[in-house]
Amino acid sequence: MADVTLVEAVNMALAHEMAANEDVVVLGEDIATNGGVFRATVGLKDRFGFKRVMDTPLAENLIAGTAVGMATQGLRPVAEFQFMGFIYAGMEQIISHAARMRNRTRGRLSCPVVFRAPFGGGIHAPEHHSESTEALFAHIPGLRVVIPSSPKRAYGLLLASIRNNDPVVFLEPKRLYRAVTQSVEDDGEALPLDTCFTLREGSDVTLISWGASIAETLEAADALAEQGVSAEVIDVATISPLDRETLLCSVAKTGRCVIVHEACRNVGVGAEIAASIAEAAFLDLQAPVVRVTGYDTIMPYARNEMAYLPQVADIVEAVEQVIAL
Amino acid sequence: MKDRYAFHVDSIAYLDESGDALGDLPEWSDDRDTILDAYRHMVLTRTFDNKTIALQRTGQCGTYPSVLGHETIGTAIGQTLAKDDVLVPYYRDHAAQLLRGVTLTEMLLYWGGDERGSAYAHCPEDLPVAVPISTQCCHAVGVGASFRIRDQKRAVLCSLGDGATSKGDFLESVNLAGAWHLPVVFIVTNNQWAISTPRHLQTGAETIAQKAISGGLPGIICDGNDYFAVRHALMHALERARTGKGGSVIEAVTYRLGDHTTADDATRYRPAEELKQAWEREGVKRLQSWLHHQGLWDSDREQALQVSCRNQVDKAVEAYLATGPQPPTAMFDHLFETLPAALAGQYERLQRREVKHG
Numbered sequence: 152m153a154d155v156t157l158v159e160a161v162n163m164a165l166a167h168e169m170a171a172n173e174d175v176v177v178l179g180e181d182i183a184t185n186g187g188v189f190r191a192t193v194g195l196k197d198r199f200g201f202k203r204v205m206d207t208p209l210a211e212n213l214i215a216g217t218a219v220g221m222a223t224q225g226l227r228p229v230a231e232f233q234f235m236g237f238i239y240a241g242m243e244q245i246i247s248h249a250a251r252m253r254n255r256t257r258g259r260l261s262c263p264v265v266f267r268a269p270f271g272g273g274i275h276a277p278e279h280h281s282e283s284t285e286a287l288f289a290h291i292p293g294l295r296v297v298i299p300s301s302p303k304r305a306y307g308l309l310l311a312s313i314r315n316n317d318p319v320v321f322l323e324p325k326r327l328y329r330a331v332t333q334s335v336e337d338d339g340e341a342l343p344l345d346t347c348f349t350l351r352e353g354s355d356v357t358l359i360s361w362g363a364s365i366a367e368t369l370e371a372a373d374a375l376a377e378q379g380v381s382a383e384v385i386d387v388a389t390i391s392p393l394d395r396e397t398l399l400c401s402v403a404k405t406g407r408c409v410i411v412h413e414a415c416r417n418v419g420v421g422a423e424i425a426a427s428i429a430e431a432a433f434l435d436l437q438a439p440v441v442r443v444t445g446y447d448t449i450m451p452y453a454r455n456e457m458a459y460l461p462q463v464a465d466i467v468e469a470v471e472q473v474i475a476l
Numbered sequence: 477m478k479d480r481y482a483f484h485v486d487s488i489a490y491l492d493e494s495g496d497a498l499g500d501l502p503e504w505s506d507d508r509d510t511i512l513d514a515y516r517h518m519v520l521t522r523t524f525d526n527k528t529i530a531l532q533r534t535g536q537c538g539t540y541p542s543v544l545g546h547e548t549i550g551t552a553i554g555q556t557l558a559k560d561d562v563l564v565p566y567y568r569d570h571a572a573q574l575l576r577g578v579t580l581t582e583m584l585l586y587w588g589g590d591e592r593g594s595a596y597a598h599c600p601e602d603l604p605v606a607v608p609i610s611t612q613c614c615h616a617v618g619v620g621a622s623f624r625i626r627d628q629k630r631a632v633l634c635s636l637g638d639g640a641t642s643k644g645d646f647l648e649s650v651n652l653a654g655a656w657h658l659p660v661v662f663i664v665t666n667n668q669w670a671i672s673t674p675r676h677l678q679t680g681a682e683t684i685a686q687k688a689i690s691g692g693l694p695g696i697i698c699d700g701n702d703y704f705a706v707r708h709a710l711m712h713a714l715e716r717a718r719t720g721k722g723g724s725v726i727e728a729v730t731y732r733l734g735d736h737t738t739a740d741d742a743t744r745y746r747p748a749e750e751l752k753q754a755w756e757r758e759g760v761k762r763l764q765s766w767l768h769h770q771g772l773w774d775s776d777r778e779q780a781l782q783v784s785c786r787n788q789v790d791k792a793v794e795a796y797l798a799t800g801p802q803p804p805t806a807m808f809d810h811l812f813e814t815l816p817a818a819l820a821g822q823y824e825r826l827q828r829r830e831v832k833h834g
């Protein structure tokens with residue numbers, strides 16, 4: 152077992168699956184010789200060759216569409232977008248083809264592509280390198296949207312995503328890429344998709360989050376524990392399709408819920424979760440569901456990005472608010 | 477079979493690697509003052525570059541793309557554009573943007589992570605840097621179409637890298653410029669690399685200039701380290717555009733002498749020998765040599781120039797470092813023309829949060 156960072160766990164999962172299944176190929180900008188700008192694909196070219204580890208021209212629409220074409224031939228492409236901010240040129244291929252190929256052909260063709268992209272703020276990068284627009288993908292029927300928040304989940308969920316026979320948008324919180332290490336066994340064991348992970352059990356309030364905000368959410372849970380408040384922490388992990396069952400069971404137990412996400416608030420995934428809880432667990436609630444989110448603004452550039460991101464104190468304050476009710 | 481269509485791509489160069497004229501220089505080369513200005517500006521740009529990299533290394537600036545090896549192209553762009561032409565830049569156009577009126581301090585603010593760096597106090601119509609590669613090409617043809625709709629004799633200069641020519645944005649824009657006969661000149665800085673991706677992996681085409689042909693535009697190659705060649709190509713192309721003869725593509729061939737940005741380490745993918753050879757051809761030294769040969773330059777002047785550039789840059793850095801960040805609520809200030817009622821609550825919460833947490 153090795154102590155690895157989240158980005159190293161991504162690399163481990165890619166290498167494992169490429170060794171196990173020769174239909175797995177990876178493509179993207181600067182991923183072969185350079186090993187990716189975040190080093191997620193380091194070493195793959197040397198091990199598996201240029202034929203399966205492809206540096207593409209600079210063209211995201213092409214990357215997405217080429218992956219779709221390969222998938223119709225039974226390959227399992229893992230396409231890297233250098234940053235989520237540059238995936239948009241590939242949206243037509245992802246939305247209009249990847250998500251629909253199975254439905255369109257009544258199951259004759261499918262699209263087992265993984266579209267990987269680093270996302271989120273907090274690394275002081277230039278414009279377009281810090282946003283969290285996962286809701287755009289969650290809105291599209293036929294797409295899975297998976298977000299790991301630890302090295303272990305990065306490894307297990309990426310394996311599951313590659314093995315899944317449908318397209319997965321796999322979003323990697325780059326603020327966590329090197330934030331912590333965890334011992335991860337390279338045993339090829341996938342983790343389940345479409346399932347939330349309960350990271351900590353609690354009885355007073357349910358804290359729901361995903362991606363990088365899991366770090367602040369866990370910290371807030373620690374702070375709350377010191378105040379005698381027992382918080383359950385759930386990592387949604389697959390934000391679409393949503394495992395409502397786990398969320399509703401937790402809220403039935405705690406009666407209170409705070410949703411935390413870095414993305415802006417308006418029509419965010421938090422809104423879907425809150426609506427689901429209002430629809431199905433209204434009578435369990437002892438206080439309104441509260442969201443702690445980014446603002447409905449353009450993500451500020453580096454100098455002010457920390458003012459945009461939800462902080463531990465914001466989460467604690469929100470919990471205090473729902474507990475007081 | 478009959479020849480249906482054959483194309484050719486010309487290339488121009490005036491100086492050899494050591495700064496000697498290969499033949500007759502263009503007529504405009506009699507204007508020695510402008511050439512001296514060009515050299516001074518290249519040195520200023522390089523001084524700024526060194527300083528900004530140092531600021532980044534010491535945590536005082538964000539990720540920054542070095543302009544090393546691109547000074548000649550940018551300087552020629554800045555000198556050739558008319559005041560009422562429009563520059564649609566990319567992120568390595570420091571030299572051109574400075575000549576257009578963007579200040580050193582604005583540039584530092586931009587790369588330091590402050591939106592005010594694109595507010596450009598002195599060039600009201602130039603577009604800001606578009607970070608998503610190649611997207612600016614479509615804006616450029618939009619600006620060009622506006623000139624045509626209004627019958628204005630103005631030109632647009634759209635700047636991009638070799639990697640950017642692989643995106644539809646560029647090809648679609650070249651196509652439109654041809655179809656609508658737009659006054660748009662595309663200048664492609666072919667510095668041989670797009671981060672770690674070498675030029676030959678971008679396209680199987682022999683030259684980038686020939687991509688112009690598919691849209692019905694002429695394409696030309698110039699030595700991007702030869703000030704006379706770049707400026708001459710630009711003068712010709714912009715004049716054509718302004719006089720209703722349509723757009724064109726210039727491939728300016730140079731070499732990225734630095735890392736892609738301060739976040740990159742080019743030794744991972746680039747042969748040291750290639751870099752060493754590229755230094756032999758670089759443009760600033762080449763123009764300096766030419767000036768020397770003409771008796772227009774000497775080491776005293778060089779020393780004085782270095783000092784004055786350093787002073788200028790130091791002043792800008794001082795102003796940058798003295799500019800505190802905007803208040804967090806600034807993120808709402810220019811979201812819309814006026815703040816919609818629906819966002820007033822968030823604005824007020826952010827204001828309160830500032831008081832509480834900071």
Ligand SMILES: Cc1ncc(C[n+]2csc(CCOP(=O)(O)OP(=O)(O)O)c2C)c(N)n1
Pocket residue numbers: 180209211233237568607608609610636637638639640641665667669670671732736
């Ligand atoms: C659409 C898009 N994809 C990817 C990136 C990340 N990226 C930034 S610069 C760059 C390479 C650009 O190369 P080139 O066009 O040759 O310009 P150069 O940096 O060499 O001057 C890439 C891939 C981006 N900014 N935008």
Ligand SMILES: [Mg+2]
Pocket residue numbers: 637638639665666667668669670671
């Ligand atoms: Mg380039």
